[in-house]
Amino acid sequence: MNERYSRQILFPGIGQDGQEKIRHKHVLIIGAGALGSGNAEVLARAGAGKITIIDRDYVDASNLQRQQLYTEADVAEKMPKAAAAEKRLRAINSDVSIRSIIGDATAEMLEELARDGVDVMIDATDNFETRMMMNDVAQKYKIPWIYGACVGSFGMSFSIIPEKTPCLNCLLRSIPLQGMTCDTGGIIAPAVQMVIAHQTAEALKMLAEDWEAIRTTFVSFDLWRNQYASLKMSKAKFAGCLSCGEERTYPYLDQENWTKTSVLCGRDTVQIRPSTSGEVSLEQLAGQLSSLGYAVKGNPYLISVDMGGQRMVIFQDGRALIHGTKDITQAKSIYQRILG
Amino acid sequence: MNKVLFFAHLRDAVGEESLTLDAGGKTVAELKADLAASYNLPKMDTVMTAINEEFASNDEVIQDGDEIAFIPPVSGG
Numbered sequence: 525m526n527e528r529y530s531r532q533i534l535f536p537g538i539g540q541d542g543q544e545k546i547r548h549k550h551v552l553i554i555g556a557g558a559l560g561s562g563n564a565e566v567l568a569r570a571g572a573g574k575i576t577i578i579d580r581d582y583v584d585a586s587n588l589q590r591q592q593l594y595t596e597a598d599v600a601e602k603m604p605k606a607a608a609a610e611k612r613l614r615a616i617n618s619d620v621s622i623r624s625i626i627g628d629a630t631a632e633m634l635e636e637l638a639r640d641g642v643d644v645m646i647d648a649t650d651n652f653e654t655r656m657m658m659n660d661v662a663q664k665y666k667i668p669w670i671y672g673a674c675v676g677s678f679g680m681s682f683s684i685i686p687e688k689t690p691c692l693n694c695l696l697r698s699i700p701l702q703g704m705t706c707d708t709g710g711i712i713a714p715a716v717q718m719v720i721a722h723q724t725a726e727a728l729k730m731l732a733e734d735w736e737a738i739r740t741t742f743v744s745f746d747l748w749r750n751q752y753a754s755l756k757m758s759k760a761k762f763a764g765c766l767s768c769g770e771e772r773t774y775p776y777l778d779q780e781n782w783t784k785t786s787v788l789c790g791r792d793t794v795q796i797r798p799s800t801s802g803e804v805s806l807e808q809l810a811g812q813l814s815s816l817g818y819a820v821k822g823n824p825y826l827i828s829v830d831m832g833g834q835r836m837v838i839f840q841d842g843r844a845l846i847h848g849t850k851d852i853t854q855a856k857s858i859y860q861r862i863l864g
Numbered sequence: 865m866n867k868v869l870f871f872a873h874l875r876d877a878v879g880e881e882s883l884t885l886d887a888g889g890k891t892v893a894e895l896k897a898d899l900a901a902s903y904n905l906p907k908m909d910t911v912m913t914a915i916n917e918e919f920a921s922n923d924e925v926i927q928d929g930d931e932i933a934f935i936p937p938v939s940g941g
Binding site for chain 2: 559560648650672674676690697698700711742751754758
């Protein structure tokens with residue numbers, strides 16, 4: 525094994541054997557925001573065999589304070605986060621096979637990836653709808669995953685191992701209201717880093733197959749208020765759980781339960797996802813809109829249209845982000861004005 | 865008596881890191897409903913509860929002397 529991983533190999537929990545195992549594993553990271561960037565960087569540096577990273581958004585100036593893979597150039601070019609992350613991760617470690625997916629993490633996509641072989645999933649999403657879907661995929665395909673989330677100076681993490689630990693659906697029983705956290709008090713980078721540290725330590729244990737070392741408690745902390753809690757979870761497993769119980773149905777893999785529109789956390793933005801998927805010719809659309817007098821900017825992955833008050837960003841897969849509104853009806857009407 | 869600890873935005877809503885009150889004999893759900901009414905808290909159904917640092921479901925009954933913590937699951941990432 526080359527010099528590059530020598531310090532990690534010296535660490536007794538990993539060693540030569542552990543490093544060899546890490547090198548043959550596939551990590552799926554869902555989300556390339558703050559948690560996704562940090563997790564991806566640590567695991568790429570650690571020499572994971574393959575990393576797949578999925579994200580639906582593009583880099584915005586307000587991301588730079590905590591999303592460690594991105595630069596001012598990515599903001600200026602409105603680079604999709606997944607594409608910018610892939611480029612940076614390749615520059616960090618060319619040993620690692622990196623795949624980026626620009627788009628929504630759908631159940632169909634996650635199941636396809638799971639069938640091809642995923643060893644660990646990292647939760648770096650910003651919503652519970654996607655987390656519950658990951659949770660069902662994890663249970664169905666027996667893939668361990670690591671929940672992580674943060675807001676303000678507060679963060680939490682829990683390792684979920686199918687057939688062993690309680691799952692996210694056991695803990696929550698239903699999708700919590702997003703409103704409880706989205707618009708509260710921003711976020712500071714140390715809270716992000718603390719969650720990343722917990723998630724990546726657990727991921728390394730899983731990749732190196734040191735199952736004995738997995739943390740069995742649910743950890744949460746508040747770095748500003750100096751609160752720490754570690755909850756024992758042995759009683760949390762729920763026999764009637766629809767995701768991991770005896771009569772499981774994996775409810776969040778059902779397409780009927782997906783929403784076509786969603787308000788993005790803390791962004792004053794609505795995402796619209798078309799009901800049929802297909803590629804949009806961005807070049808053609810940009811040309812049409814310019815000739816109608818709209819101010820259009822773009823790159824090979826997306827175009828951005830100024831709508832006076834709102835701004836719409838359209839991706840190749842037909843998804844659009846409408847900035848400057850939290851009103852789903854208004855966002856839909858703006859979308860339909862342009863894309864029918 | 866019981867010590868009740870609040871995390872994240874619940875602490876801001878209550879205005880204290882912890883309260884001491886008598887919750888013996890109540891279920892977790894009942895205590896949540898009482899607190900939600902007294903402090904005008906947002907929906908508490910999905911807030912995670914620990915009794916003596918162990919995860920507790922909404923129907924668990926609180927004993928005198930138990931320490932309760934309320935930890936809201938957050939979604940940011």
